[in-house]
Amino acid sequence: MIIIGAGFAGLAAGIYGRLNGYNTQIFEMHNQPGGLCTSWKRKGYTFDACVHWLVGSSPESPYNAIWRETGVASGSEFVYADEYCRCEGADGRTVIFYADIDRLESHLLALSPQDEDTIRKFIKGIRMCAAFDFPSDTEPLTVRLRKSVATFFTFMKYGKAFREWTKVTGEEFAGRFRDPLLREAFRELWIPEFSVVFLLFTFAWLHSRNAGYPIGGSMPMSQALEMRYRELGGILHYNKKVARILTSDGRATGIRLVDGTEIAASRVISAADGYSTLFNMLDGKYLDTKTREPYDKWPTFASLLFVSLGINRRFDEIPLTVSGITFPLREPVMIAGKMCGRLPVHIYNQDPSMAPEGKTAVTVMLESDYEYWKKLAEDRNIYVQKKDEIASQIIRLLEQRFPGIAEQTEVTDVATPLTFERYTGNWKGSFEGWLITPDNAYTMTKPMAQTVPGLKRFYMCGQWVEPGGGLPTSIMSGRRLIKQICREDGKRFLSKDKKQ
Ligand SMILES: Cc1cc2nc3c(=O)[nH]c(=O)nc-3n(C[C@H](O)[C@H](O)[C@H](O)COP(=O)(O)OP(=O)(O)OC[C@H]3O[C@@H](n4cnc5c(N)ncnc54)[C@H](O)[C@@H]3O)c2cc1C
Known part of the structure; x- marks a missing residue:
């Protein structure tokens, strides 16, 4: 069984695949696990691009069983902030x-x-x-x-x-x-x-208290999933980008990597981006109206401009929040082609492990237009220059709320929609797949298909077949799929190691 992508869904498919006796190989284009559930280190700071809250953190929650089955929550310490977020008003109220x-x-x-x-x-x-x-x-x-x-x-x-x-x-x-x-x-x-x-x-x-923040953030969870998968005997290849899904007589037969290597398989699962799976890896050949509909009509979670800052100070006066605070700007400003009247900022004071002693990691996450960045990137120098300008602009704006912060900033890092696209392959840099709107809310009770019409032995899992996205959903998606495959093979689905 070949699995494309080592995000949460791909690793989950691998783990449950191994638990049920399938030989699995995951091919991941990046050099580390987790896909969107990631973080990066800069000069002692860790900047986290994902987890704000993890549904199922309470041991009483049924989701928690999934975290235990896959090893994600093992040993995690959770923080439960009293506030989800705060919105400061220009009139002094909050x-x-x-x-x-x-x-x-x-x-x-x-x-x-x-x-x-x-x-x-x-x-x-x-x-x-x-x-x-x-x-x-x-x-x-x-x-x-x-x-x-x-x-x-x-x-x-x-x-x-x-x-x-x-x-x-x-x-x-x-x-x-x-x-x-x-x-x-x-x-x-x-x-x-x-x-x-x-x-x-x-x-x-x-x-x-069933949606806590895990100390250490995203990457330890992704590494825990990888570890569980490898412990179960799963094979994982990094730096292997899949270019095509090979087919013959209406069946998936394997994959071709960008370097031309072909690998045969009796089943292929794509846990990668939905658009590139259907329209590039499969050439748009296996689409009916229903499979195509989301790509024509459904809105996706926006792409992001994600500015991370390493600040040489503590923020003890700022209460712990799940997703940060927003404050009004003195006057609206244009940031990367978008008018902004306020700035959201997440002070990572809930997790001291994200910064050296006495210092704090801070992130500013703004929706940003993918096409704007795509056009800029036609000239690499202009793209890089714009990222530098944005870092300076954000610091200047933060000065309005946190005087002195410019002097205290010792690290800056700017990720654009193109960064998200480059590292995870997600369509237009979307950070969570499909939004659930009144038009597709039916998927809450009638899940999207994990197969495509006219192609046997090919399957999909992950946020592009689970509107709303999210970490628990992606794990559940891999689990749901392996259960379906077990059913096809007339096998009883196992969610635990025989030794457990
Ligand atoms: C800023 C931000 C905040 C978030 N906050 C939360 C939160 O608080 N709680 C929560 O539950 N969720 C949150 N999410 C959402 C969550 O991270 C995602 O929904 C989830 O990680 C998606 O997992 P996935 O496995 O479906 O997809 P992905 O993580 O996108 O994994 C797909 C994998 O496939 C690989 N791949 C793609 N194309 C190829 C190819 N051609 N060949 C080989 N490999 C390929 C990619 O490199 C990637 O590793 C957040 C996301 C972001 C970005």
């Missing part, structure tokens, strides 16, 4: 999105009594999501049966409200607030087209 629902409710009500109806509805929505305790196939049959019955009754109670929430987008929900700061804060909080129901689930998980 909206704090507390992880605790009761605290969040009273804070929002105190800030804007005129928005009581919308606030109460939002909190009720979070409580509704908290009430769902979906059965997971990691649990014993008796638990699954009990949970299925309970979920049925929860749906009876909340089904209508749940369906309604899936149709509400971030933009639409933010527009319901009368208070301009709350409107702005909710706009900052969630992606405009993304269904708000996921925001509700996120808060439900934060409240129940």
